[in-house]
Amino acid sequence: MALRVWIAVCLLCLAPLTALADDRLVRLHAPAGLDETGLLKHILPRFSLKTQVRIERVETPEQADLVLGSEGRALFEGAGATWHMAVNAADHPGTQKLADWLTSEIGLNTITGFAPEGTPLFAPPSDRVAEVAAVELEGDPKLGHDVSRAKCARCHVVEEAGRMNSIGSTPSFFVLRSLGDWIDRFSAFYVLNPHPSFTQVDGVTPPFPLDRPSPIVPVVMTLDELSAIMAYVGSLSAADLGAPIQHQ
Template identity: 60%
Template sequence: MVTRWILICLALLVPFTAQAQEERLVRLAAPEALHQSGLLKHILPRFSLKTQVRVSTVAPGDPADMVLGDTGRALFEGAGQVWHMTVLSQGHAPTQRFADWLTSEVGRNTVTSFAPDGTPLFTQPQPRAATVAAVTLDGDSELGQRQAQLKCGRCHAVRPEDRFNSIGSTPSFMVLRGFPDWAERFSVFYVLNPHPAFTQIADVSDPFPIDRPSPIAPVEMTLAEVEALLAYVQRLAPADLGAPIQSQ
């Protein structure tokens, strides 16, 4: 009778045990190249031994909690590419624990210590030099020069020969051309103070409030003329501002 009761209790516990194991399972999708490297066989048992969380690998495209591949957070580099992690099961505690382990010092060291032939096969992802696209300004620079003289010349020196014909506190176009962000400054000059108070860009700027009209004759331009202005400024030689001041 006692034996029968024990068997019944064990039978009742089986579903709960299976459910508990399922809840502590992480399904990891990884391509064949990563399997072939042997890395997963190296790191997964070590993670499971430490945390009692089991990781089961599935094929790419199958239901998964986490994916190792080309997108997501960069983890390590080797086997011909940088491997990234994407967590699909947000809020799933075992998956989050695996993700935290992979990005921890212990996890990173476990990956980089994989050296089946004495030489580590994986490293931390190396920083890549940023590719800076060349800015091409194809506006009409001749139109830009005319607009600069007509619309901007009352405050700024817009040509080297005009450097003495400007408001003293207003930087010349040549000085502005020497700033690293000169293109951005000229692209949006109409929203930089004090320009909004007297500048109107067609189809961009809001009309002046009736109770606050422009204090001077408005500067009115189109976006095409702004592009032309940029093309003109690009032609200018930056002013030589000398070496930075050195403090003692």
């Protein structure tokens, strides 16, 4: 009898831990056509590293908490189709985090920034105005300042004190902050030339090809550092250039 009581107590103690683990596991189904583009390998590690929610791929929609396919809310288009999201487990915390991220501005920018050959493969769906949640810059601006000085200041002006220590042909963070799409540019900077040739984002970018190593000392950062940089840039005052900015 004592042994049975002890086992029951242990199971009760482990139950909250099991529930917590399940909250951080999302079962996802996506068709082979989407999988073969490489998009999921690009976006899912970024989501998991940021949220600590693990994604498990399953073979059928019936097994999944969230399905990417032809039904539900339109998210993006490309590879010959418009891709939708259907949520099977709306009350599951991890699933809700993934759904929120996919419909957020950061998530959409990550999807549309996927350009393995230099040309983006995906875009917002053309059959509706993209409805994205307002972006929340959750990073640490102080850390972003430090990372910007350490990893970005050799090319960009990142603070008032560094105006003489950068490449004159590159825009300052203050000028970039003036652009209406500055969040897009920073969140996907690693796919915008010339950054892919010398930048590595942990868990997101593939290693440099052996026959094409970085031409300079690589810029290596984590997603937390990138979030911190964006929070720092968000705290800056936009440069006043005296006229609407013209850019391509």
